[in-house]
Amino acid sequence: GAVVSQHPSWVICKSGTSVKIECRSLDFQATTMFWYRQFPKQSLMLMATSNEGSKATYEQGVEKDKFLINHASLTLSTLTVTSAHPEDSSFYICSARGHILTGATGELFFGEGSRLTVL
């Protein structure tokens, strides 16, 4: 299957600082990338959808000025958590999909996830 790489895997930061998380599709061009957040023992909550070269579409209740998403190329999307606070501590997972008409199912391929701890 296709490979999506996410970096960093772990990050600890002080309250008030900003953290950038990168998501790369290594062996395919990701037309669409999705960013999810997952709290302990809960399911994945979609935060936003990004398409290369256009502004991200945020889900209701997600602050676009706090969670900055940039999809600069077909293989890279970044999520920046600005002015992070302890309540932003979570597991952030990106996923990517190639052209939906290619492949058997158009399923999402997930990155390894990034665990953010804000002190």
Next chain:
Amino acid sequence: GQNIDQPTEMTATEGAIVQINCTYQTSGFNGLFWYQQHAGEAPTFLSYNVLDGLEEKGRFSSFLSRSKGYSYLLLKELQMKDSASYLCAARENTGFQKLVFGTGTRLLVSP
């Protein structure tokens, strides 16, 4: 919008068969996915159904009934390593074709 329901937790013994149910209500539907997620790791793709019926893949099978808004994941010959969360996700048929996930079912397989 989408609403996806699945049981929170299930337990089973090694070697047994377990069925994890999922019901969904969607404003637009274009396929039902099942993912497996071990604690602290990213989800991995298990199966996909878009037409009614059963899809079999080794020890795992998935069933879909579009008219009933219902799917299940069937795991046979359970192994300890199958202890994980199983996420049901429905794909919208509009816009970005988003995947919306259910709350996940934590399966514990005991010896």
